[in-house]
Amino acid sequence: MSIGYLALVLHAHLPFVRHPESDYVLEEEWLFEAITETYIPILQAFEGLQRDGIDFKITMSMTPPLVSMLRDPLLQDRYDAHLTLLEELVEKEVEHNRMNGHLRYLAEHYVAEFSRVRQTWESYDCDLVTAFKQFQDSNNLEIITCGATHGYLPLMKMYPQAVWAQIQVACEHYEQNFGRPPRGIWLPECAYYEGLERMLADAGLRYFLTDGHGILYARPRPRFGTYAPIFTETGVAAFGRDHESSQQVWSSEVGYPGAAEYREFYKDLGWEADYEYIKPYIMPNGQRKNTGIKYHKITGRGLGLGDKALYDPYWAREKAAEHAGNFMYNRERQVGHLYGIMQRPPIIISPYDAELFGHWWYEGPWFLDYLFRKTWHDQSTYQMIHLADYLQLHPTQQVCCPSQSSWGYKGFHEYWLNDTNAWIYPHLHKAAERMIEIAHLEPADELAWHALNQAARELLLAQSSDWAFIMRTGTMVPYAVRRTQSHLKRFNKLYEDLKAGKIDAGWLSKVEEIDNIFPEINYRVYRPL
Incomplete structure (x- = not known):
């Protein structure tokens, strides 16, 4: 017992x-x-x-x-193409390493692994x-x-409606996808x-x-x-x-x-293979990247990447x-x-x-x-x-x-509020104030309804804690900054268009296609509690 x-x-x-x-x-x-x-x-x-x-x-x-x-069908299709490229690369690796027994063994390991991944992926219809x-x-x-977009809730608590939106939209989305609260x-x-x-x-x-x-x-x-x-x-x-x-x-x-027998994360074929050989499998602009195909183990603490064993x-x-x-x-x-x-x-x-x-x-x-x-x-x-x-x-x-x-x-909030990312919060707070303001509007037509709901999406996406986290870690910072700025700019344009009563229908349609999360969102979630 x-x-x-x-x-x-x-x-x-x-x-x-x-x-x-x-x-x-x-x-x-x-x-x-x-x-x-x-x-x-x-x-x-x-x-x-x-x-x-x-x-x-x-x-x-x-x-x-x-x-x-x-x-998302677009991302499912793109993943399928990504997996196909990996499968092609490891098949090529088996032949490329035919004279090296251990590397061929590892390439065949990845062939079998990606084959199983493909089988599972297709068995669930993606x-x-x-x-x-x-x-x-x-x-x-x-x-x-979780929170609707993983917003850092303690740093928006001065706007209870914004916290409520993160929680309630998440719960509604969960029920839509899993059939229960x-x-x-x-x-x-x-x-x-x-x-x-x-x-x-x-x-x-x-x-x-x-x-x-x-x-x-x-x-x-x-x-x-x-x-x-x-x-x-x-x-x-x-x-x-x-x-x-x-x-x-x-x-x-x-x-x-950290055990010596485990696979080394930081030593990847995408960075180590001959450039002309690996070029078809890296970024379109020719920059190297990780492929997920790794042939070395951790081996021991304090070793350089060049000292790693197979x-x-x-x-x-x-x-x-x-x-x-x-x-x-x-x-x-x-x-x-x-x-x-x-x-x-x-x-x-x-x-x-x-x-x-x-x-x-x-x-x-x-x-x-x-x-x-x-x-x-x-x-x-x-x-x-x-x-x-x-x-x-x-x-x-x-x-x-x-x-x-x-x-x-x-153990507290310092990682998401520091000198690398503090600049985002005045903009996020102002956007939250504006969203609470326009949540009182009653849409004059369907276009206004779409604009109000898209404004709610853009604010939620801007609030993601991931962007502040990335700014603090120092990796992929330009992307995190760009994402924060783009969502805030889109939100502010929607706010100004709604206040002016002149909505750019063509632009709104494009933004809805790009930021299509929460298709059933209702902007009224931002009304006073």
Whole structure:
């Protein structure tokens, strides 16, 4: 009989990147890489577990931008072409490396991998949302929502209507795609501020996730720390991240992904192959890029890329199995220790970015597969559970007020508000004020209705926390700046046209085609609460 619970939670999110106005935009490949390296491998693991009778349980957020992109016909077609190019390249690599046994072995590994990806992609008619939904329907997966565009809610709290729009539009979009209301929400960046729970309750949400210190510094101090949820005064539950289990997987320094046997992320064929050879498979302007075909392993800490040894998937898979066993063992010891102290079953919340598994940590989906299998067959100390199921089994919890927090650098808001990105907020706040203002308008005709709804879309897209995050990291900054500016410019033109009563129908039609997220949005979501 188990004496505790483990809840794995994956956060599947990418910013809304879709450019029908261009034949090729590099940033669209963020989605393509995630499909190939993360979402399809995770689905394949789920299929194998279900086939083998393992009743696995995992929670996964699928954000509205990600769901929208996965279901977009243009992006589906472009992914198909992207995958076809990869398949062509690895077939060419097999022949190119025919005299080098190890490289040929690795090229053949990728041939088989991309073939399996193709098979899975086509078996679901290119609709991975439906693929994940089938595992929700079987109660193996619980899918939760997020902010409509992953807006950083604490930095817009002075405009409650803007926060409400992020929550309500997300919940409506979830129901349109999954056929039922969401029960839980992954707060964007796990960022919480006091009072947010009232809106979550009004939206019908039952629980949210926050970082551990959001629970540890709650008022009054929670008796069981992060090893039990707390209820806010609205009845919405807050689950806190467990630091110990998170670090064992997440950390590149002491976590599993840094093992010498695992694949080296930063050494890619796109940068290493002869230029004329690789040119047909890189960007149209001839610039090199990552292809996802990587032949080397981490090898050891402190080594330069030139000192990396060749990768071997067999030994990497063995290491993933070893690490899954270690993770299980550590959770058994942790649960046993906590149960002795608490005298009630603890719950360990282990949340991660989904893209860690497969994209950044190539062996991550193997790790998950082994962990579920070992948990099912080799132990009885804990059981894996969905957060909603836990609340149903344990409806009585301590009532506390969580602490303001995030899972970002230093645990608060600094990563999204600093000298690299602070310039965006006066513009976002002004746009929010203007959106609340025009939300009172009643459209004179269908064109005005379209303009008001598009204004709401543009504000939501400008508010994405991804743009501020990218500005702070220093990678792809021009794109993040351009996206922020373009959405604000489009919003301001719509505002001015609506106020003047003269809407540019042709221009609006083009913008609706480019920024086509939330086709059923109603701008009145910005009216006073």
